[in-house]
Amino acid sequence: MGSASSSSCCSRNAKVATVGTIQSNKPAKKAHFIGLCVKPFQLPIAADGHISCADLYNLMNDANKFTQFVHHPLYLLILDLRDAAAYALDHIQTAFHCSSVASGIINENILNFKHIVLYGVDTSLGSNERAESAVRLLEDAGAGFVMLVGGYTEFEKRFPFLCNTVTIWSQTERERKVTTYPSLILEDWLYQGTGNQAKRERLIRSMGITHVINISTEFSCDLPGVTYLAIRLQDDASSKLLDHFEEIFEFLDGVKRTGGKALVHCNLGVSRSSTATLSYIMLSQTCTLLDAYKFLHHRRPCCAPNRGFFLQLGFFEEYIFGKKFTDANQLWFAV
Incomplete structure (x- = not known):
């Protein structure tokens, strides 16, 4: 069937x-479901080194057993590899521009982030100098990271309510300004x-x-x-x-x-x-x-x-x- x-x-x-x-409060009507054929149902897995928009969405929200850490600054680092003008216009909530990767608070903790996600306009890394510099810094430090499949274009299309112009640094700001969905x-x-x-x-x-x-x-x-x-x-x-x-x-x-x-x-x-x-x-x-x-x-x-x-x-x-x-x-x- x-x-x-x-x-x-x-x-x-x-x-x-x-x-x-x-x-x-009453039982549902009995239907004749007996005899349906079992079909394998598996997870849609992104390619190695990548993360899907759906998985990033859930990572940003309360889908996991570590909900109390979602607002912790070291839980998730999202880096925007687009040019600075595009970042200033709109970006994924809590994301930093890639030029910030050399700043003290990020550079000093680069190996302490539980998750690091990078995104460009699409799935590619992009070709601007600051993006390439940020990727080299992460690779030289031995920090693991994944690329967002579809980039900002796909994520904003599916989850516009998780995109804004605000840059948030502290845990207090995250707890006050960030909504978990x-x-x-x-x-x-x-x-x-x-x-x-x-x-x-x-x-x-x-x-x-x-x-x-x-x-x-x-x-x-x-x-x-x-x-x-x-x-x-x-x-x-x-x-x-x-x-x-x-x-x-x-x-x-x-x-x-x-x-x-x-x-x-x-x-x-x-x-x-x-x-x-x-x-x-x-x-x-x-x-x-x-x-x-x-x-x-x-x-x-x-x-x-x-x-x-x-x-x-x-x-x-x-x-x-x-x-x-x-x-x-x-x-x-x-x-």
Whole structure:
């Protein structure tokens, strides 16, 4: 059979509401998913020495287990290799112009940065003298760095809300001025994040989010113009999130088909929202729980469904394919 996203076995009448809540307290309708063929689903890997726009976006935000370090000056160094005039006009948030690489604060810590990303107009290094000098300095120091695939042109096209004219040096300035956004899961329409992010209207508007799945008891669904699916469940191993997997699929599949953008959230964006996202990936990509988890963990390393949710996902895998491929218990212990 083809991808589940195009299967007619899903009903398309999931109830949704704009500026309101959908109390999803009943099991979703049973559909005949048994017998779908498993397809390999792998990460889109950039070539050696390069990083994709999606991965840089997630690196800049709260997708990882080291969120508390995102604002630390030594966490991520982004260097703009374009000419100074282009940098002054607009650049990726927190980026420095390549001419700054020789300055004290950067040069003295060149080997202490956890990540170093360089970008030009496109994927190439460019040919201006300052860019070449900065690259030589990094290479001579033995500092590892990667080039941004597509450069500034591609990044600004996809994430304009992460480009500005501000130059930020200190951690205090970063904490005060830099907004952390939800993780990008499926380009460029499905995001996963926290309840606090979901309630920030300016953030939601800047990202172009049109639909939100709220799996929490802590947060309301009240942003104007946003279509919500509310599933009121606790992050508890006994909560039956499995009963809502097909409903979640129908909601998100509708968003994708109509060209919208969706955010899936719970409280911390770790357990309930990860479970919902995994169920959608498994069904839409007809992939195993293990492949779906590897993909989501790459995009949002803090993802960690509780044991009960992992077992429900294992049951869902068997329900979709008529066969068990992933040991959900073992996967939970490995997280």
